[in-house]
Amino acid sequence: MKLYGKKSISEILVILLNIVILVGAIITFNVYYNTFWTNKDILAKSDGFIMAFLLTIGVICTFLIAIDLKKVAKTLVNKNPFTINNIKNLNKIAIECFIISGCYIGNIFYNINKYSYRFIYIDNRGIHTDTEPVIFFVAGIFLLILASVFKQALKYKEENDYTI
Structure with a gap:
């Protein structure tokens, strides 16, 4: 099977990420409801606030990662991965990975x-x-490296476009 273009693994990835976002929203609702509404007596007031804060930051970053990955995968489907937007998205995903790592460490x-x-x-x-x-943390470092590779590839692509 092809890696990019129509009817490719990249197109399957876009579909899977849509499912992940939908199922993730349902699971997130259930976790918040069960943790902070149904079983709210289990958590002390200070525990509840800090846990809700760390969980919310982590969940937001997780959804942002899925959304940004979907944007990158769509450029693979369109056979144009080496764009400035992909470089920005890979850097954003790296930062989101570092934030999630920080939430785990904080917890x-x-x-x-x-x-x-x-x-x-x-x-x-x-x-x-x-x-x-x-x-x-390692995923964040890898994504920073990947963004750098994409930046270099974009530079070569632009130089090649100017060559006759």
Whole structure:
């Protein structure tokens, strides 16, 4: 199957991102409702505010990542990926990844006395990892590098367009 253009993996990615945004909105509503409305007595007032703040920032960034990725994928469908807008979108996604990583780290430090942070552990429910801050941080760095590669490719493309 083709990577870009019509009837390609890129077009499938756009469809998947639309589904992710829709399902994400439904899940987000359920999480907010169950956490801050139905079970509001579980969280103390200060806990509730900080948790709501970190969750909201993380959720907003997650949706922005999906929206910006969709914009990039659409340029792949249109066979024109090396644009200034894609460079800007990749840089935005990198920043959003760093913000999400910061939210995870903030959550770890805020709740340091309530639970122990474990990089990876196994219990009767399966294998678990608390590697999200690292994953989002590394993804942010990778996206900054990818944006730089796109910038260089755009420069070469523009130079090639001026050549007879």
